[in-house]
Amino acid sequence: MMERFLVFATLAFATLTLAGISQAQASDDYIVLASTTSTEQSGLFGHLLPAFAEASGIRVRVVAVGTGQAFEIARRGDADSLLVHDTDGEERFVAEGFAAERADVMANDFVIIGPGHDPAGIAKAETVVDALARIAETQAPFASRGDDSGTHRAEQRLWEAAGVDPGGTWYRELGSGMGQTLNTTAAMDAYTMSDRATWVAFENPQNLTLLLEGDEALFNPYGSLLIDPQRHPHLKHDLAEQWHRWLLSADGQQAIADFTVKGQQLFFPSANSMSGSMSGSDP
Template sequence: MSRFRNVLALAATIAAIHASLAEPLSIILASTTSVEASGLLANILPQFTARTGITVNVVAQGTGKALDTARRGDADLLLVHDPDAEQQFIDEGHGSTRRQIAWNDFIIVGPSADPAHVKGGSDSVAALKAIATSQAPFVSRGDKSGTNAAELRLWKIAGQTPDVLSKEKWYRDIGGGMGQALNAASAMDAYTLSDRGTWLSFNNKGSLIVSIEGDPRLLNRYDVIELNPGKHASAKLATAKVFADWLVSPEGQQAIGAYQVNGQKLFNPSAGSPK
């Protein structure tokens, strides 16, 4: 019964918004690159638009840049994956409601030759220490994304700071997205940290294989954040809420969970049981 009421409430909200506006509805979603590069958004957005008539225009950036885009008022909604940066955004008063929509995990990928001798393990910190000791090439996104933030947290636990890493020739900061980092790692036979979704949908793997997986520290959560109308007064916030509500609804969760690449599910819907 509660699911039926939720569907009715969503339909009523959509109808009210359409009735108040004559032009086609659209919103700007500032999103992490991984949900875009993995193909998830291209798969689920047409389903949402068909259901509601609302077009979602995606600005895909690293989480840090996506949060800054919303801070400037250049987005109507956020879909990101850096809990610490998200909390700061909310503490600053920019965000109101934050809800988890899905999770997957990070993995460390590297060349099959495995110069750091880490493949097959599950301890990400021990792997990074071995990579540093062997001075095997490592590619960092260096773009203030959620993935980059997760990588730097792991390096910190491994005893390496950004200042030290930036001086190491084996550490390559490319300042780019996940696809660029994987392409660079493939070209250089280097290690890198990747979200699993982008890895599974990435075609230019070269000699790269999954070296490290299964570490609880590699959990990767995705949150949808609505903007605080007190700081971001916009006629589109109500429309943005329709998309946020859809993402956590049974219909949206089913769409997220159904998305697969080569028979493998890339994201685990988790609105009902956040990680």
């Protein structure tokens, strides 16, 4: 009787142990993705991640920050993968040996948002550089993300192209994500530069409207980067590569194309031209 009990207890213990191992293994089937607030706040990840999980069994935990912060997280070895939008910064990241591979995944565009009464008259501007020059000349309020994000970096390059060193009481650097920046812009009745996806998904425009779009200088590509295994061998490189390859696959690219908000396609697969993304209606 005792022998039968011991056999049963041993089998039960083994079953529980295997179950525990299985659960532990299952809990490890995730990666940490450092990405941008625009991909998070637009709702794109809410659309993409379930599709990827269903296809691969891998979950993705997103840390949504500005692109500059995302780079720093990855440099420290605290993220398994990167999806950001600053091509120059991405190429430097590869050149510095932090990433083994970079690939274009998708793109959309930036837009200039401002109050409907448009005190700087930027709706009449032919280019974004002209629009920013008008804002600086009139010292109309401008809210900048000021957070070293991809959007902020692009904005800084455009001010430089306009020959403007923004500052003074009219220029506010907020140090916040795109959604919060839009909220502050609405409260200030100011201008700002936003990625189109977050603007379309934004639910509190108040007096804000889309005033300038379509300039080629507002093109906004996103890249996926594989962290170099030699730099951070402890990361989940095999799982991260599956995510990276899925984004570039026909299924991943179709999932990106299928994402819409308020009837608008917000991100365009890297293989497509941007001709369809440079126009759209206000949210």
